[in-house]
Amino acid sequence: MQILVTWWSQTGNTQKIAEAIFQSIPGNKILKPLTEVTTLDGADLTFIGFPVMQFGPPAPVRKFLKTHTAGKKIALFITHAIDPFSKDPRQQEMLQKEIDQCRSAAALAGADIKGIYHCQGELSQQVADTLLASDIPMLMEFAAMRPITLGHPDDMEVENARLYAKKIVSSF
Numbered sequence: 001m002q003i004l005v006t007w008w009s010q011t012g013n014t015q016k017i018a019e020a021i022f023q024s025i026p027g028n029k030i031l032k033p034l035t036e037v038t039t040l041d042g043a044d045l046t047f048i049g050f051p052v053m054q055f056g057p058p059a060p061v062r063k064f065l066k067t068h069t070a071g072k073k074i075a076l077f078i079t080h081a082i083d084p085f086s087k088d089p090r091q092q093e094m095l096q097k098e099i100d101q102c103r104s105a106a107a108l109a110g111a112d113i114k115g116i117y118h119c120q121g122e123l124s125q126q127v128a129d130t131l132l133a134s135d136i137p138m139l140m141e142f143a144a145m146r147p148i149t150l151g152h153p154d155d156m157e158v159e160n161a162r163l164y165a166k167k168i169v170s171s172f
């Protein structure tokens with residue numbers, strides 16, 4: 001069985017999870033950035049990772065899912081700024097919507113989705129500064145989240161990603 005692990009990442013959080021997933025799975029495997037993947041033919045299972053941007057997959061990832069994943073076995077891994085353990089129902093609801101958006105981008109493309117892992121990822125200072133300067137209240141609200149994102153993905157989130165990947169692979 002051939003397994004491909006691919007990711008799109010702007011500031012390295014999703015790449016960190018991609019590398020952990022890659023290391024945790026046995027056998028015939030390839031690790032490649034999404035920008036270098038031209039086809040999923042030949043892969044029996046593909047892990048695809050990306051950050052949430054503006055409440056869903058970034059545009060290049062949407063395009064990739066649309067073009068390449070019909071009929072393919074896909075396991076998603078996603079990083080985002082929102083704290084999944086937040087006690088604020090608004091945050092919980094927003095995160096649920098984001099994950100649903102990511103799932104449906106793959107589902108609408110016809111992917112056979114085998115799983116979705118998601119965890120928090122640090123909002124970089126540079127990104128926070130850009131969002132703050134936007135003067136758009138919703139984006140400025142995101143920038144204010146930076147303190148609660150610091151240090152993510154942490155060791156536990158990386159370990160959980162490894163366990164997620166192992167479980168999916170062992171079910172094949």
Ligand SMILES: Cc1cc2nc3c(=O)[nH]c(=O)nc-3n(C[C@H](O)[C@H](O)[C@H](O)COP(=O)(O)O)c2cc1C
Nearest residue numbers: 009010011012013014051054055079080081082121
């Ligand atoms: C332009 C931009 C938009 C973002 N939009 C969201 C968002 O809508 N929801 C969210 O939870 N996180 C959002 N984030 C935070 C990222 O998803 C998070 O920091 C992620 O871990 C970044 O991953 P990367 O380091 O792999 O690029 C956004 C980040 C950027 C740069």
